[in-house]
Amino acid sequence: MRIIRSPKIMSEALRRLRSKGKTIGFVPTMGALHEGHLSLIRRARKDTDIVVVSIFVNPRQFGPKEDFRHYPRPMRKDILLCRKERVDFIFHPSGTDIYPAGYRTFITVEGLDKVLCGKSRPGHFRGVATVVAKLFNIVAADIAYFGQKDAQQVIIIQRMVKDLNIPVKIKVMPIVRDKDGLALSSRNTYLSRQERQDALVIPKSLDLARAMIESGIKQADRVASLMRYQIKKNKTAKPDYIAIVDQKDLRPLDGSRIKKGALIALAIRIGNTRLIDNYIVR
Amino acid sequence: MRIIRSPKIMSEALRRLRSKGKTIGFVPTMGALHEGHLSLIRRARKDTDIVVVSIFVNPRQFGPKEDFRHYPRPMRKDILLCRKERVDFIFHPSGTDIYPAGYRTFITVEGLDKVLCGKSRPGHFRGVATVVAKLFNIVAADIAYFGQKDAQQVIIIQRMVKDLNIPVKIKVMPIVRDKDGLALSSRNTYLSRQERQDALVIPKSLDLARAMIESGIKQADRVASLMRYQIKKNKTAKPDYIAIVDQKDLRPLDGSRIKKGALIALAIRIGNTRLIDNYIVR
Numbered sequence: 405m406r407i408i409r410s411p412k413i414m415s416e417a418l419r420r421l422r423s424k425g426k427t428i429g430f431v432p433t434m435g436a437l438h439e440g441h442l443s444l445i446r447r448a449r450k451d452t453d454i455v456v457v458s459i460f461v462n463p464r465q466f467g468p469k470e471d472f473r474h475y476p477r478p479m480r481k482d483i484l485l486c487r488k489e490r491v492d493f494i495f496h497p498s499g500t501d502i503y504p505a506g507y508r509t510f511i512t513v514e515g516l517d518k519v520l521c522g523k524s525r526p527g528h529f530r531g532v533a534t535v536v537a538k539l540f541n542i543v544a545a546d547i548a549y550f551g552q553k554d555a556q557q558v559i560i561i562q563r564m565v566k567d568l569n570i571p572v573k574i575k576v577m578p579i580v581r582d583k584d585g586l587a588l589s590s591r592n593t594y595l596s597r598q599e600r601q602d603a604l605v606i607p608k609s610l611d612l613a614r615a616m617i618e619s620g621i622k623q624a625d626r627v628a629s630l631m632r633y634q635i636k637k638n639k640t641a642k643p644d645y646i647a648i649v650d651q652k653d654l655r656p657l658d659g660s661r662i663k664k665g666a667l668i669a670l671a672i673r674i675g676n677t678r679l680i681d682n683y684i685v686r
Numbered sequence: 687m688r689i690i691r692s693p694k695i696m697s698e699a700l701r702r703l704r705s706k707g708k709t710i711g712f713v714p715t716m717g718a719l720h721e722g723h724l725s726l727i728r729r730a731r732k733d734t735d736i737v738v739v740s741i742f743v744n745p746r747q748f749g750p751k752e753d754f755r756h757y758p759r760p761m762r763k764d765i766l767l768c769r770k771e772r773v774d775f776i777f778h779p780s781g782t783d784i785y786p787a788g789y790r791t792f793i794t795v796e797g798l799d800k801v802l803c804g805k806s807r808p809g810h811f812r813g814v815a816t817v818v819a820k821l822f823n824i825v826a827a828d829i830a831y832f833g834q835k836d837a838q839q840v841i842i843i844q845r846m847v848k849d850l851n852i853p854v855k856i857k858v859m860p861i862v863r864d865k866d867g868l869a870l871s872s873r874n875t876y877l878s879r880q881e882r883q884d885a886l887v888i889p890k891s892l893d894l895a896r897a898m899i900e901s902g903i904k905q906a907d908r909v910a911s912l913m914r915y916q917i918k919k920n921k922t923a924k925p926d927y928i929a930i931v932d933q934k935d936l937r938p939l940d941g942s943r944i945k946k947g948a949l950i951a952l953a954i955r956i957g958n959t960r961l962i963d964n965y966i967v968r
């Protein structure tokens with residue numbers, strides 16, 4: 405396994421392998437790897453000849469008051485995990501490798517970037533789209549892997565790839581949950597033992613939504629308000645948003661009936677930690 | 687020579703050639719080809735195995751009151767010219783091939799896109815950057831060729847390629863002028879015989895600037911105001927801007943001395959036709 409910092413060296417190493425007919429699988433991450441990331445890496449290992457994992461905590465997708473500085477960076481542990489999964493390359497650039505002096509180019513996916521998480525995190529998805537496009541250009545993978553947990557990110561990246569004719573296939577892997585149901589997230593490490601207990605209201609509210617829909621309660625407003633009611637009963641949990649939207653354009657279903665493919669997404673603050681989760685109606 | 691409309695078929699045809707080790711030269715155009723375009727095509731023909739010319743009048747880089755509908759589209763003549771220059775592929779997509787329903791991704795090169803031409807053409811360079819990035823992804827050329835006449839476009843594209851790690855080399859070719867000095871432009875066909883005569887004040891004002899600088903008059907403000915004076919003597923010519931700027935960041939030199947590498951750029955309206963020209967100080 406090679407660890408590479410320089411975008412130029414990374415892209416040249418991969419160009420050589422590609423010219424020999426090797427296929428490339430790419431898992432972009434911010435590190436602090438958990439079983440969710442590992443499920444992406446394992447899938448890439450199965451699908452492609454060369455597996456590249458990028459580890460880059462992207463400053464441009466954090467707001468000025470967000471947790472960029474405190475975001476976990478357990479690099480040694482991440483390296484061990486990647487080695488165990490037989491990753492071929494870790495791409496681990498510095499901030500100035502990715503944004504050198506004079507940097508000024510940004511990608512926006514208009515209309516999808518200002519709702520849901522984009523509403524309370526202005527600029528977040530612009531930062532995500534921009535860095536992902538850069539990484540795609542550096543790595544030039546055949547397939548890139550993303551987790552369904554970041555549902556809005558996935559939708560925005562799929563849209564960008566299609567719109568900009570980026571020659572990469574996107575594979576989305578299911579949310580990986582802990583035994584108690586909480587979706588794995590690098591930010592779960594922020595939670596105290598009590599907060600961790602309180603956070604279970606998030607997957608439980610999605611279970612409730614599913615149960616309602618399966619029992620025939622399908623009016624989007626009604627399902628959302630029952631979820632909100634359940635979450636507010638827990639005094640630590642503060643909803644940022646609870647939304648039931650069309651998966652294509654993220655438009656709220658409001659008074660409409662929930663159909664197959666609708667996205668139920670929520671962001672909840674547990675103390676100082678903002679957690680997201682979602683469920684796609686089958 | 688093949689003429690291809692579909693982005694998918696275009697990129698697959700070129701992928702096959704690339705995998706056989708062929709190098710690709712790319713000349714993106716809006717058609718209405720003149721000797722300026724042909725100089726780019728000839729250079730590509732010299733440098734690379736496969737020459738691709740795109741012909742696409744990009745609606746997203748025209749303002750609502752601009753000449754998108756009337757922009758010349760002499761497709762048959764363009765095809766003949768390309769054939770004569772031994773072009774391998776003309777890529778000629780439709781508007782919906784490039785911007786299908788639901789399109790919403792845009793690229794901005796901030797700070798460079800709102801000055802000079804960007805000031806009177808809001809959204810223009812966003813449209814240019816976006817379509818050029820798309821074309822680069824479809825064609826995946828080794829080298830792409832642009833004309834120095836569109837100086838700001840060149841600077842913005844070079845910045846975008848660097849910022850987004852797009853794996854293409856940009857070659858910029860000198861302005862091609864008619865015998866009388868007027869820079870070749872597809873929009874010159876809009877000019878009446880008298881306007882064409884009046885338009886010569888544009889290259890003449892650049893000659894004046896050069897003569898001033900060579901004779902030691904190097905204060906940017908002073909050179910610009912003499913250019914403005916000369917242009918205003920011609921009553922048909924209405925300056926949109928006359929600017930002397932740093933080539934890197936397009937910042938005006940104002941009271942500073944003009945140094946090597948400074949860009950003297952101007953946009954002048956002759957009747958209803960807006961023409962641009964420029965000169966880089968040696």
